[in-house]
Amino acid sequence: MAKETGIISWKKLDLGTAILSPGSAQSLKTGDWRSMRPVVDYDVCIRCGRCYIYCPDMVYVKVETGHYEPNYYYCKGCGICANECPVQAIKMVEEGD
Amino acid sequence: MGKRVGMEVSIAAAEAVGMADVDLIAAYPITPQTHVVEHLSELVADGHLDAEFVPVESEHSAMSTCVGSSAAGARTFTSTSSQGYALMAEICYIAAGLRLPIVMVVANRALSAPINIWNDHADMMMSRDTGWIQTIAENGQEVVDLIFHAFRVAEDHRVLLPFIINMDGFTLSHVIEPIILPDKEEVARYLPPFKPALRLDPKHPVTIGPVGMPDVYTEAKKVHDEVLKASKDVIVEAWKELGDQFGRYYKPVETYKTEDAENLLFTMGSISETAMTAIDAMRESGKKVGLVHLRLWRPFPSDEIYEAMKGAKAIAIVDRALTLNGVCGPVCAEIKSTLYDRKFHPYIKNYIAGLGGRDVTVDNFVEMMDKLAESAGRGDPMGYEIVGVKE
Ligand code: SF4
Numbered sequence: 469m470a471k472e473t474g475i476i477s478w479k480k481l482d483l484g485t486a487i488l489s490p491g492s493a494q495s496l497k498t499g500d501w502r503s504m505r506p507v508v509d510y511d512v513c514i515r516c517g518r519c520y521i522y523c524p525d526m527v528y529v530k531v532e533t534g535h536y537e538p539n540y541y542y543c544k545g546c547g548i549c550a551n552e553c554p555v556q557a558i559k560m561v562e563e564g565d
Numbered sequence: 566m567g568k569r570v571g572m573e574v575s576i577a578a579a580e581a582v583g584m585a586d587v588d589l590i591a592a593y594p595i596t597p598q599t600h601v602v603e604h605l606s607e608l609v610a611d612g613h614l615d616a617e618f619v620p621v622e623s624e625h626s627a628m629s630t631c632v633g634s635s636a637a638g639a640r641t642f643t644s645t646s647s648q649g650y651a652l653m654a655e656i657c658y659i660a661a662g663l664r665l666p667i668v669m670v671v672a673n674r675a676l677s678a679p680i681n682i683w684n685d686h687a688d689m690m691m692s693r694d695t696g697w698i699q700t701i702a703e704n705g706q707e708v709v710d711l712i713f714h715a716f717r718v719a720e721d722h723r724v725l726l727p728f729i730i731n732m733d734g735f736t737l738s739h740v741i742e743p744i745i746l747p748d749k750e751e752v753a754r755y756l757p758p759f760k761p762a763l764r765l766d767p768k769h770p771v772t773i774g775p776v777g778m779p780d781v782y783t784e785a786k787k788v789h790d791e792v793l794k795a796s797k798d799v800i801v802e803a804w805k806e807l808g809d810q811f812g813r814y815y816k817p818v819e820t821y822k823t824e825d826a827e828n829l830l831f832t833m834g835s836i837s838e839t840a841m842t843a844i845d846a847m848r849e850s851g852k853k854v855g856l857v858h859l860r861l862w863r864p865f866p867s868d869e870i871y872e873a874m875k876g877a878k879a880i881a882i883v884d885r886a887l888t889l890n891g892v893c894g895p896v897c898a899e900i901k902s903t904l905y906d907r908k909f910h911p912y913i914k915n916y917i918a919g920l921g922g923r924d925v926t927v928d929n930f931v932e933m934m935d936k937l938a939e940s941a942g943r944g945d946p947m948g949y950e951i952v953g954v955k956e
């Protein structure tokens with residue numbers, strides 16, 4: 469799991485607010501924008517990997533069984549994966565429910 | 566020792582940029598451009614200057630090219646004026662936020678409408694908050710000196726901010742003046758080669774200009790504000806060294822016959838030389854008046870303004886731009902705030918003069934100072950007045 473971002477001191481910003489090491493977006497917690505979360509029913513899932521391909525934030529990670537599991541740290545809740553899943557294995561559930 | 570020449574100030578500015586061994590010049594070559602970039606293009610085309618000259622399709626593109634060039638680690642220069650400067654403004658904020666030490670000469674001119682290509686400070690005031698360092702020249706020699714100074718300060722790793730040298734359009738840009746041009750070797754002694762602190766390099770990838778979300782934008786602005794404030798010490802230090810090497814000394818706020826003055830006149834730019842002549846004339850007729858003139862516009866030299874003005878009974882502040890229906894002109898507003906903060910409350914009258922190329926004469930200054938003394942005596946409301954407007 470990536471480290472959480474937060475407000476850092478102005479004295480610690482790099483020159484011109486530049487980013488000096490590649491891949492820093494990994495620490496951006498895009499998951500806190502979410503109001504709906506995708507929940508996968510693995511009994512229905514056919515392991516086609518479309519959710520993995522279509523998710524704009526690369527939330528899905530392939531696990532040993534060949535299924536794809538979402539990493540909610542990044543999931544924005546856009547619902548694209550649920551829309552693309554060919555067997556309706558993914559349901560969007562209200563956060564907090 | 567350099568050589569003394571008679572030269573149009575724009576041409577001399579280009580020669581100075583050439584002597585500063587610039588790597589890239591990007592400019593829009595058509596009105597409101599001046600001879601500064603025209604002559605630089607000649608220097609490059611004739612093989613006198615080993616630099617890239619990029620003629621672009623707009624000032625917006627000129628500054629965008631400068632941003633890329635500077636980010637790649639090249640010593641970068643451009644020049645513009647009035648409407649072109651307005652078009653460039655969007656990218657000017659970016660160059661400053663990214664801390665790119667681009668140097669620009671602005672030939673100060675009025676903003677339309679009506680269309681007017683002549684001198685005033687509307688464009689300088691428009692760009693007040695872009696976060697660039699800004700100095701003001703009063704004659705051709707100062708333009709040349711301030712260009713060397715600008716590269717040196719902008720590229721100093723304690724600063725790393727873009728830098729504008731303001732010179733009055735036409736009054737300076739198109740006038741032939743006697744100027745001492747130093748040798749290139751002398752300039753090289755004053756101005757070391759540019760060593761970027763951070764640059765675009767495929768071997769060491771960095772991201773310059775990423776999005777700054779609400780969790781970083783405030784801190785980014787705070788850094789910019791602090792760096793600009795702290796740049797004043799470097800500016801003054803570099804002026805001291807320029808003086809020691811070339812024999813011409815500069816200060817953030819200059820004064821003329823202010824020691825025993827009761828009433829003060831305040832100016833900026835080339836009219837300051839006319840103002841000195843006016844002060845001489847008024848002194849001859851026994852009036853205790855003096856002149857305070859501004860060399861450094863950003864960072865604003867509040868302490869030096871206070872030191873130069875404290876003790877005065879009344880002050881006439883001349884603005885070369887109008888803040889339409891504001892409290893007063895833009896420079897007057899800053900000075901009033903400065904003095905108010907220091908609990909010094911003299912009588913201040915603001916004169917808006919020399920708009921769109923209208924001449925400001927010795928007689929104008931004498932009249933301003935006479936009116937100042939009268940209205941201070943009567944205790945008239947302070948406010949501002951547009952000088953010479955025909956009813
Ligand atoms: S809801 Fe959107 S962000 Fe979240 S896993 Fe599905 S496609 Fe990715």
Ligand code: SF4
Nearest residue numbers: 513514516517519553
């Ligand atoms: S798109 Fe649906 S079926 Fe395909 S892997 Fe993802 S959850 Fe399983």
